[in-house]
Amino acid sequence: MAAIIEFRNVTKRFGPVTAVDDVSLSIQEGEFFALLGPSGCGKTTLLRMLAGFELPTSGQILIDGQDVTRAAPNQRPVNMVFQSYAVFPHLSVQKNIEYGLRMDGVAPEERRERATAALELVQLAGYGERMPDQLSGGQRQRVALARAIVKRPRVLLLDEPLSALDAKLREELRFEMSALQDKLGITFVMVTHDQDEALALATRCAVMNKGSLLQVATPPDLYEFPSSRLVADFIGGVNLFEGRVTNEASDHAVIALPELGRTAWLDHGAGASETAGIWLALRPEKVELMKRGETDVEPPVMEGTPAGYNTARGVIVDIAYLGSESVYDIRLEGPNGAADGKRIRVIRPNLTRWDQEDFTWDEPVWIGWHAEAAHVLLQ
Template sequence: MTKRFGPVVAVDDVSLAIAEGEFFALLGPSGCGKTTLLRMLAGFETPTKGRILIDGEDYTRTPPNRRPVNMVFQSYAVFPHMTVSENIAYGLKMDGVRAAERRERVAEALALVQLEGLGDRRPDQLSGGQRQRVALARALVKRPRVVLLDEPLSALDAKLREELRFELSRLQDRVGITFVMVTHDQDEALALATRCAVMHKGSLVQVATPADLYEFPSSRLVADFIGSVNLFEGRVRVDESDHAIIDLPEAGITAWLDHGTGASETVQIWLAIRPEKMELHKRENGAAPPVMEGTPEGYNVMPGTIADIAYLGSESVYEVRLETGKMVRVIRPNLTRWDQEDFTWDEPVWLGWHAEAAAVLLQ
């Protein structure tokens, strides 16, 4: 599909297949086209070019109320003058479903989202998390083939958002309906989705499982957007099937990989290393640098000085300045109650990584 608003191309020739029963996430920064794509699936926008097929049937020109699709909005959009039960039953009532069947299906929906006994309350008597569940129940009660979620948890506080992630995942697995979610929150997408699509400037950049998206990004853009990453520009010196040697001027060292890259020596590449895959070691005067696992001596180790520390409870984040001036981020889990005291500001350290830790990016 393509969608243009005058000279602006909001969605640029996107082709995508989503499996039945899948929890699929559209991920990307503001303005990347993900919400426009979701609105076209819902029927609120008409594609400039392309088709939307659901179970092989073309719904491109079908109005929203006649599509087998329901949408959960970021703002919940529950009716404040109606009770919880009336909110959930509203779509069924508009479809002419008989009162007895409405009551039965509303009771099922309330049980599904764990709101039994709250059907007579009004939205202003509910918490934010409960209102979000009402919006979900209203979408599910019509038994659509696809549920669309627009930033479903963004209006909630951090702790409640984390709790509802697990609930939403369990709920989708239980009902077996296809969920398509739009979010800019990487953690939310990685935690909930079976597959994610990263969008940039209206185009799909990479479609993959959360693990593959994080561990095997297709480009610097994806590596930098999904989580935190250290990127080192370099060139291949040796490239064999079982190992590669890469010069990294920014780091002032030579890197060793336990696999080939397939890249020419004339091509610029980048090594992407996640902060939690970096190691910190004390740098004592006169002591030899450590040897990284799976790596010959003298590779994948560089000297630096701790410039900043952020203690986050379960982990600590270290900003380390290399001798070249480049800043590198390291994340260490606080496995004991004293881990945060192991390193301090302005302390000289060795940074290193194992031979398999780095991803090679060609773009």
């Protein structure tokens, strides 16, 4: 599939501050692409340069093979949906959607037909005569989407499009936006700091920090195989253990974890030389929680793992019940059995209505993980 958007060594400076630092990135036609990162990472600046609202200090931006680096916004085949909706309060819904077409000189009859079709696409058929103050926040966001897609852009830019909505409405609109993008086949480029939103909507994500790209990958690869501690920590929750490779083979690796006084077993190579310093990343939902009596000294054996590996003793210090799941904070024993070891997080799904009562505060437990559960990070 051909790239519809290319950033070639793009840098943007505001005085002494480098907002975007030598970014090269290709976005394929028909993708739902997300630019993801914390506030101030450069993602919005990158989107604004793509829209033509900011000019790069250096580098090139191409859309459909054409250099648009210095082109004005109205000379680019893009349209933008803003975080604040930017719906004209004095115009009806129909006139809001027709506005861009009217500016382009489209005939009145065609304007009405295209606006009506756009309203149907965003599930607002029959709302054309209403004023914006008669709409809910979610409906106003749909109007903003309809106004953008009615011009049939090659690329639709979305700047934190759902951040002003409540949690339940955000979830509903995620599904609608995904279905809309699939139906239209337009390339969507979205900026967001919401990891869940990016993972739910995007076909690929780019994680940024301090103006640089850290990783570009599909949502599953980004979550399961982060390239660094920064990415692992930003995308979802993660438990990180500093370690050292003591045995490396093609089908397994052994890693010493000094913080636990324990050793980890992987069912694959670690990709690092023996004695090399690494970090072991464990997602909270991949850690198992097991009962432990005060006299239990023999750890459980995890499936597919030799005895003595991938376990640790601890005590539950906090519990958060979230309905579909419960979150447990565990204080692990230190290397010499001390009660002041590392604090980690475990997530368990509540599979029955009474599942949350299985464990309680201050209860001694074992934690364990399977041989394939951990991911090794070299940086």
